[in-house]
Amino acid sequence: MASTQVAPPTAGDPGRAPAVEAMFARIASRYDLSNRVMSFGIDRAWRRVAIRELGSAADGDMLDLCAGTMDFTVALAGRARSLVALDFCQPMLDAGAAKVPAGTNLRTVCADARSMPLDDASLDGAVAGFGIRNVPQPERAVAEAFRVLRPGGRLVVVDFFQPRSLLARAMDLSYNRVVLPLVGGLLTGEFSAYRYLAASMGAWSDRQGFEAMCRDAGFREVRGRELFPPVASIVIAEK
Numbered sequence: 476m477a478s479t480q481v482a483p484p485t486a487g488d489p490g491r492a493p494a495v496e497a498m499f500a501r502i503a504s505r506y507d508l509s510n511r512v513m514s515f516g517i518d519r520a521w522r523r524v525a526i527r528e529l530g531s532a533a534d535g536d537m538l539d540l541c542a543g544t545m546d547f548t549v550a551l552a553g554r555a556r557s558l559v560a561l562d563f564c565q566p567m568l569d570a571g572a573a574k575v576p577a578g579t580n581l582r583t584v585c586a587d588a589r590s591m592p593l594d595d596a597s598l599d600g601a602v603a604g605f606g607i608r609n610v611p612q613p614e615r616a617v618a619e620a621f622r623v624l625r626p627g628g629r630l631v632v633v634d635f636f637q638p639r640s641l642l643a644r645a646m647d648l649s650y651n652r653v654v655l656p657l658v659g660g661l662l663t664g665e666f667s668a669y670r671y672l673a674a675s676m677g678a679w680s681d682r683q684g685f686e687a688m689c690r691d692a693g694f695r696e697v698r699g700r701e702l703f704p705p706v707a708s709i710v711i712a713e714k
């Protein structure tokens with residue numbers, strides 16, 4: 476199958492959004508399978524940590540930001556009072572829809588994270604898994620998350636940041652740059668998409684830079700740490 480090449484991301488390149496959306500649309504139907512295989516299921520443990528870090532916000536009105544196939548939405552269903560799953564790629568949302576338990580108070584919103592059609596101060600928490608990295612001008616997505624959260628609301632981000640420690644750099648070079656594009660490409664047939672995803676890790680912020688971005692957006696309490704194994708990290712920011 477012919478596939479559109481997605482140019483390696485460069486910081487602050489707003490023009491790449493349509494290509495990113497098209498790329499996720501191509502891999503949507505095989506995204507969950509490749510995720511599970513590539514992370515050996517460890518992403519599930521990372522998601523549990525993220526939900527723990529949401530604290531009581533997880534019981535309130537929640538946003539799954541860059542929701543994709545809605546793994547976080549599913550993990551929060553049955554607990555959150557209401558859920559908004561927002562992503563600009565409708566095929567990703569569609570691919571996840573069947574996983575959401577019936578009766579979940581869920582609204583799916585197909586929109587860009589840089590301009591969310593959500594009211595100010597309308598949510599208790601937001602969680603973003605492996606998504607904000609793909610948003611051109613991620614600071615705009617962070618500012619939007621700040622806007623839609625209520626005072627005291629919490630943003631939790633799990634992502635592959637630029638590694639700093641020696642162990643994290645070694646893991647990044649071996650797993651993120653070699654295993655992920657190879658296995659993801661083999662499972663989906665979309666080698667260029669998984670090369671892009673690997674490149675996008677190197678093209679954006681380290682965790683500390685992202686924490687500074689959160690402070691600049693107005694979040695008052697911001698902290699972060701590496702998860703185990705140290706290929707992914709978590710950032711928790713309170714409004």
Ligand SMILES: C[S@@+](CC[C@H](N)C(=O)[O-])C[C@H]1O[C@@H](n2cnc3c(N)ncnc32)[C@H](O)[C@@H]1O
Nearest residue numbers: 499541542543562563564567587588604606609
């Ligand atoms: C790697 S997937 C992660 C999906 C899911 N959050 C998870 O934890 O598995 C990244 C998602 O971010 C979405 N995304 C990327 N840029 C976006 C943007 N500007 N606005 C909204 N969604 C975006 C993509 O469509 C994709 O579904």
